[in-house]
Amino acid sequence: MNAPRQTALVLGGVKGIGKALALDLASQGMAVAVNYFDWEDSLPKLEHDLKNSGAPFLILKNNLLESQSNIPAMVRTVTRHFGRLDVLVNNIERGGWPIVHGHYTQDQWDLEMETTLRAKRWAFESALPHLVESGDGLVINISSIAGVTGRSGPAGLVFNDGYAAANRAVSSLTETWARTAAPKVRVNEIMLGFFETRHGPGTRGWEILSDEQKKAILDHTLLGRTGVMDDVIKAVRFLLHDAPFMTGSVLRLDGGYVLGGDPVPSMPKGVVKPGESVFGR
Numbered sequence: 001m002n003a004p005r006q007t008a009l010v011l012g013g014v015k016g017i018g019k020a021l022a023l024d025l026a027s028q029g030m031a032v033a034v035n036y037f038d039w040e041d042s043l044p045k046l047e048h049d050l051k052n053s054g055a056p057f058l059i060l061k062n063n064l065l066e067s068q069s070n071i072p073a074m075v076r077t078v079t080r081h082f083g084r085l086d087v088l089v090n091n092i093e094r095g096g097w098p099i100v101h102g103h104y105t106q107d108q109w110d111l112e113m114e115t116t117l118r119a120k121r122w123a124f125e126s127a128l129p130h131l132v133e134s135g136d137g138l139v140i141n142i143s144s145i146a147g148v149t150g151r152s153g154p155a156g157l158v159f160n161d162g163y164a165a166a167n168r169a170v171s172s173l174t175e176t177w178a179r180t181a182a183p184k185v186r187v188n189e190i191m192l193g194f195f196e197t198r199h200g201p202g203t204r205g206w207e208i209l210s211d212e213q214k215k216a217i218l219d220h221t222l223l224g225r226t227g228v229m230d231d232v233i234k235a236v237r238f239l240l241h242d243a244p245f246m247t248g249s250v251l252r253l254d255g256g257y258v259l260g261g262d263p264v265p266s267m268p269k270g271v272v273k274p275g276e277s278v279f280g281r
Contacts, residue, residue, distance in 0.1 A: 005056070006134075007031040008087035009078050011064065011123060015042040016197035017142070018091045019049075020229040021236055025087070026055035033058040033078040056082065064092060065114050067122035075126040085130035087240065090120045091142040093166075095198070097205035099157040109162045116166035117173075124177055128185065137185035139177065140239055143170040145193050145254045153261060154216035157209065158199050167191075171250060178248030186247040190235050193254025195227035222256025 008025045012018040014036035026032045032055060034046065043059070050057040058081050062070045079085050093116040096108060104112070124139060131137025146159035147167030171189060178187040194200040194217055206214070218224055235253050239246070252258065272278050 005029065005031050005082075006086045007033065007078065007082040007084050008089060009033045009035070009075070009085060009123075009127065010089040011035045011092040011119070013089075013091065014039050014046050016202075017192075017195065017229065017232055018089070019046055020233060021089055021091065022046075022057075023049055023053060024233045024236070025089075026050060026053035026057060029055060030087070031056040031058075031082045033060060033082070035060050035062050035064065035074060037061060037063050058082070064119040064123070065111075067114075067118055071119065071122040072126045075123075075130065079130050084134055085127055086134040086137055088123060088127045088131065088137075088139045089142065089236070090123055090139060092116070092119050092123075093142070093144070093163075095144070095146075095163050096160050097158055097199075097208075098151065098160050099208050100205045101160065104160055104162050112160070112162040113166055116163060117169050120170065121173060124173075124187075128181060131181065131185045135184055137181070138240060139181065139185060139187040140236060141170055141174050141187070141189040143167045143174075143189055143191045143250075144199070145191055145252065145258055147171055147191070148252075148258050154213065154220050155257070157213060158194070158205060158217075174250065175248045182247060186239075186243070188239050188243070188246060188248070189250045190232065190239075191250050191252045191254065192232070193221065193227060193252075193257045195232070196229065200226035217257075220257055220260040221254070222260050225255060227253060227255060 008030050010018055010022040013022040013034035022032050022034050060074055062074045064071055094112045144167045146164040149155045150164045151159050151161050174187055174189040181187050196202050200206055231253060235251055
């Protein structure tokens, strides 16, 4: 067993945002456990990069859809190997695109709920006793603005109804879990907009969108760009190091997409003349 040090478990960490977060946590000297199931071709690069970090790590292949058996077993493996668990990054989802998958079949709908929603719940419940034992545990639920926007506007080609419904539910769970885990564990949520490798550049769906459709998404985003890995890394670092009084909160990291689309008009002059009393009329 490795010497006790802060330990993080990152779900969905074989590539993309999950991998970036795992590597950054490792760079801070934390022991890191990474779970994956798909994308086997990305595994050698993950292993190489974690070795180069110099931090203790453990890579686990688990089908988290087998929630009641595989998830508790995974958490037990992590805590036996490292001796503790301090941080859970609940980063698992499916996120099928309407422009890619079309209308969900019943099986696709069920898979969305099992992946994006149910697996998060079992991961939290399995990790909670160990997070409480750490004395200063942290859960970070990774979600999507699909839970706010639904399948509407420029995002309507990207966010499926089932994905949107699951992410709306994640925000409810974030608040419930914050109540459940307090005071020794903080539970917060990072709600992502359009990001590289997730509903943005570097994904199959983004390449299918026309230039006009991509432009519509960027025009709807107040900051005029998609998110990059460093944006998520900084948000996680904030929750980890600089937010000891924050729990049950949602950080919406979307560049202002949710607020976009409706410009603020110029203030009208009004019809009241200077010195005219309008109260009581």
